[in-house]
Amino acid sequence: MRRDHPSAGPTWSLAARLTACYAATSFLLVLLSSGFLYRVLVNNLDREDDEFLADKVRILQALLWEKPDDAQALRQEVEWERRASLPERYKLRVLDDGGTTILESPGMSDLLGPNLFPEPPAFGHALGPGVDVRAPGGRSFRVLTARAAVGPPPAVARVLHVALDRTAEEELLTRYRARLWIVLTLAIALCAAAGHQIARRGLRPVAAMSETASRIRSTSLRERFELPGLPAELFLLAGAFNEMLDRLETSFQRLTQFSADIAHELRTPVNNLRGEAEVALDKTRTPDEYRDVLGSCLEECERLARLIDSLLFLARAEDPQTQIERRPLDVTRELETVRAMYEATAVEAGVQWTVVADCAAHAELDRALFHRAVGNLVANALAHTGPGGSIRLAASFDGAALRVEVSDTGSGVPPEHLRKVWDRFYRADAARSGESGRTGLGLAIVKSIVTLHGGSVEMTSEVGRGTSVSLRFPLSRAPDD
Numbered sequence: 490m491r492r493d494h495p496s497a498g499p500t501w502s503l504a505a506r507l508t509a510c511y512a513a514t515s516f517l518l519v520l521l522s523s524g525f526l527y528r529v530l531v532n533n534l535d536r537e538d539d540e541f542l543a544d545k546v547r548i549l550q551a552l553l554w555e556k557p558d559d560a561q562a563l564r565q566e567v568e569w570e571r572r573a574s575l576p577e578r579y580k581l582r583v584l585d586d587g588g589t590t591i592l593e594s595p596g597m598s599d600l601l602g603p604n605l606f607p608e609p610p611a612f613g614h615a616l617g618p619g620v621d622v623r624a625p626g627g628r629s630f631r632v633l634t635a636r637a638a639v640g641p642p643p644a645v646a647r648v649l650h651v652a653l654d655r656t657a658e659e660e661l662l663t664r665y666r667a668r669l670w671i672v673l674t675l676a677i678a679l680c681a682a683a684g685h686q687i688a689r690r691g692l693r694p695v696a697a698m699s700e701t702a703s704r705i706r707s708t709s710l711r712e713r714f715e716l717p718g719l720p721a722e723l724f725l726l727a728g729a730f731n732e733m734l735d736r737l738e739t740s741f742q743r744l745t746q747f748s749a750d751i752a753h754e755l756r757t758p759v760n761n762l763r764g765e766a767e768v769a770l771d772k773t774r775t776p777d778e779y780r781d782v783l784g785s786c787l788e789e790c791e792r793l794a795r796l797i798d799s800l801l802f803l804a805r806a807e808d809p810q811t812q813i814e815r816r817p818l819d820v821t822r823e824l825e826t827v828r829a830m831y832e833a834t835a836v837e838a839g840v841q842w843t844v845v846a847d848c849a850a851h852a853e854l855d856r857a858l859f860h861r862a863v864g865n866l867v868a869n870a871l872a873h874t875g876p877g878g879s880i881r882l883a884a885s886f887d888g889a890a891l892r893v894e895v896s897d898t899g900s901g902v903p904p905e906h907l908r909k910v911w912d913r914f915y916r917a918d919a920a921r922s923g924e925s926g927r928t929g930l931g932l933a934i935v936k937s938i939v940t941l942h943g944g945s946v947e948m949t950s951e952v953g954r955g956t957s958v959s960l961r962f963p964l965s966r967a968p969d970d
């Protein structure tokens with residue numbers, strides 16, 4: 490579909506849609522109100538003409554009733570417009586019961602033959618509304634037919650045909666309609682122009698926002714949308730965008746810092762490798778000397794490999810697609826396994842061990858990752874605890890979570906470093922740890938493993954007394970009691 494195609498441009502602009510809707514709505518309103526007014530005008534004219542014709546009929550009916558023999562009065566009524574020198578608009582015909590014309594306005598039969606008139610209503614029935622007819626010459630008439638009684642009973646019946654020339658009215662309406670169309674055409678143009686202006690004014694903040702957005706690059710992530718003066722809807726949108734930019738800026742800064750740290754960390758082993766090789770090639774050496782150089786090169790390579798492995802692990806852990814393989818673990822047993830892995834080092838360092846675990850400590854965890862996290866903590870504890878010190882591994886349930894704690898009686902971490910030790914490449918004792926081959930990624934890896942399990946980490950420490958790191962793993966299912 491067109492909309493799904495990545496190269497498809499926007500369809501109708503918002504301004505065009507608003508303009509079209511506004512213009513269509515206003516034009517419809519103008520059209521409806523003009524149509525209504527026109528209809529009212531036509532109805533009024535019809536009613537006035539009908540009243541005029543009905544008046545005439547009533548006058549004639551009265552005349553025929555009261556003065557049945559006064560032909561002169563009847564003739565005067567028929568010819569009153571001509572006598573008053575008025576334009577002759579009104580026509581009248583009197584017919585007998587059999588349909589023979591007794592009297593009519595001059596020239597009426599040429600214009601309006603009796604067949605153009607409808608049947609008259611029976612005596613006692615109300616007069617109907619007039620009927621519009623068109624005379625052979627093109628002139629338009631409103632006609633009415635009625636019955637009249639000549640004198641008191643036994644009366645003779647007459648039929649009255651009255652007609653009113655409406656040609657002038659019709660021309661007036663034709664002119665009115667023509668002007669109405671002109672007004673409507675102007676109205677649609679004006680509505681479209683006004684709608685366009687309104688839409689443009691309303692969307693000006695959107696244009697300003699898109700201009701700001703188009704300026705933002707990875708190098709100018711500090712830029713933000715101006716919030717004051719924005720309409721309420723856009724205020725929320727721009728606020729959300731600004732928050733998104735805050736997050737992006739922080740992530741970018743972290744990435745930049747991370748890249749710089751990686752370069753820095755890689756530089757030392759690579760420089761060492763190059764230095765060793767240069768010294769070895771400086772002059773001819775004995776086989777033992779070559780062996781030494783190769784040995785230290787191998788050490789540097791191992792250090793590099795460890796660093797790259799840690800970086801890869803962190804990169805994978807950050808991928809939202811990364812899945813962990815949870816399976817039920819007997820946490821006590823797993824802690825004993827980790828202890829066994831580091832037993833030799835502990836003995837060498839003269840450090841005591843204790844593993845204190847709730848015997849029902851079962852949880853669904855990724856075994857390899859759990860080992861790696863606890864192993865890193867144990868390695869840290871061993872590295873910072875001198876001979877005679879002790880390390881304690883503990884596991885317990887805390888509500889709906891498993892809490893694993895690694896505590897030592899070592900050197901401790903100064904309070905100013907406590908929050909930062911979880912950052913990548915951060916080493917509280919950077920000067921000493923450089924040469925020991927530690928990279929400062931151990932706790933970052935621990936944190937990402939716990940995060941992959943949906944948990945949290947915490948470190949408490951006192952300089953000279955020891956450190957305690959606690960990992961909290963929420964349980965996906967309740968432990969068996």
Ligand SMILES: Nc1ncnc2c1ncn2[C@@H]1O[C@H](COP(=O)(O)OP(=O)(O)OP(=O)(O)O)[C@@H](O)[C@H]1O
Binds near residue numbers: 900901915
């Ligand atoms: N148990 C501890 N006692 C005292 N300081 C600690 C302890 N654990 C961590 N730290 C401090 O926190 C810093 C960060 O630890 P982290 O494990 O991330 O890096 P590292 O041990 O220096 O290097 P890596 O683990 O990558 O070999 C350490 O350099 C150390 O200064």
Ligand SMILES: [Mg+2]
Binds near residue numbers: 865927930932
């Ligand atoms: Mg470490």
